[in-house]
Amino acid sequence: MTVTNRRALVALAAALALTACSKPPTEAIAAADAAQQAAVAAGAEEYAPQAMNAVTEAKAALDAELAAQGQKMSLTRSYKQAETLVAAYKTAADQAATAAAAGKEQAKQEATTLISEGRMALDEATTLLASAPRGKGSAADIAAMKADLEAAGVALTEAETSLTNGMFLDAKSKATSAKESIQRVKDAVTAAQAARR
Secondary structure: OHHHHHHHHHHHOOOOOOHOOOOOOOHHHHHHOOOHHHHHOOOOOOOOHHHHHHHHHHHHHHHHHHHHHHOHHHHHOHHHHHHHHHHHHHHHHHHHHHHHHHHHHHHHHHHHHHHHHHHHHHHHHHHHHHHOOOOOOHHHHHHHHHHHHHHHHHHHHHHHHHHHOOOOOHHHHHHHHHHHHHHHHHHHHHHHHHOOO
16 A cells, blocks of 8 residues: 555545534434423423523533534534533433422422411411400401401412322412411410400
């Protein structure tokens, strides 16, 4: 083999090596996009927002790298960095899906506990209100507190419906609000009883 032929083979091998790195990793990108969609479907935006932010940042870094390589001449393009970034993007998406599942389970447990505590507090407050001191000007206050307890009961029922429908954050929010309203009634009745003494 002549020197010229050897040089031609070396040049061809170098060109092939460059070409191998000059195409974006489309299959890996498709897999990472699918993982990102799976994370969204798992509720990561709601139950694992920080993990989902990491996915968004990883995708933005990948897109920026792909755009930068796309602007270069074909022979000077290299998608090695893109391969690293797409792997990070997929990892972040997988982690977000896992975090969403954990966050959803935690929210479910917290909502269940809050609703249970709310029901017990409602019973206590109803009993306490029945023994509230009556007197001049107290009828309107008692009626208002009774209405607050009824509204809290409705909110707890709505929280139970949300829990059943898998809307755990909504259930938590409604149960928390109901508990706070019930506690205000209990505090008011206790203060009135203390004032009477």
